[in-house]
Amino acid sequence: MMVETPTTAKGSHADAVATASVVALAFSINGRHCAVETVATAMLLDVIRDQLGLTGTKKGCDLGACGACTVLADGRRVKSCLALAASYDGADITTIEGIGTPDRLHPLQAAFIRHDALQCGYCTPGQILSGIALLAEKPKDIAAIREGMSGNLCRCGAYPNIVAAIAEVAGL
Ligand code: FES
Numbered sequence: 726m727m728v729e730t731p732t733t734a735k736g737s738h739a740d741a742v743a744t745a746s747v748v749a750l751a752f753s754i755n756g757r758h759c760a761v762e763t764v765a766t767a768m769l770l771d772v773i774r775d776q777l778g779l780t781g782t783k784k785g786c787d788l789g790a791c792g793a794c795t796v797l798a799d800g801r802r803v804k805s806c807l808a809l810a811a812s813y814d815g816a817d818i819t820t821i822e823g824i825g826t827p828d829r830l831h832p833l834q835a836a837f838i839r840h841d842a843l844q845c846g847y848c849t850p851g852q853i854l855s856g857i858a859l860l861a862e863k864p865k866d867i868a869a870i871r872e873g874m875s876g877n878l879c880r881c882g883a884y885p886n887i888v889a890a891i892a893e894v895a896g897l
């Protein structure tokens with residue numbers, strides 16, 4: 726009778742666990758269908774940046790505190806560093822790469838330039854995505870813009886200009 730050695734048995738178990746922890750996901754990213762296989766614990770930010778190569782979405786704190794990683798999922802803003810990718814299977818994801826092009830900027834991108842609403846630019850993709858979602862909520866005044874953007878930090882302190890850019894597009 727053959728007896729499996731402990732080493733082989735352990736290896737088989739590890740392989741089984743590794744196989745079980747891989748999930749197949751399908752998203753729409755910026756209007757394109759995209760299928761990925763990833764570990765079940767992968768965060769949406771890491772799938773977007775490392776597997777899909779869309780590095781416009783930034784990793785700042787990786788703790789849900791700064792908003793640099795903000796993307797839209799089915800039109801709602803999501804801090805992708807805290808979002809389990811598997812929870813967004815089938816979702817319609819928008820990143821900064823899907824917002825505008827150098828030749829055809831989104832109105833909010835153009836307003837950011839007009840108002841000089843950035844310095845280093847690291848927070849800007851998240852600010853733009855968050856601002857677009859906020860505009861869809863139709864903020865009624867400047868205070869509502871400040872409140873609505875409070876989840877997006879800017880270490881360069883461009884807040885007054887960011888608020889001014891969003892206010893212009895909101896018609897306030
Ligand atoms: S990187 Fe996600 S909130 Fe800071």
Ligand code: FES
Pocket residue numbers: 842843844845846847848849878879880881882883
């Ligand atoms: S422009 Fe530098 S962190 Fe916002």
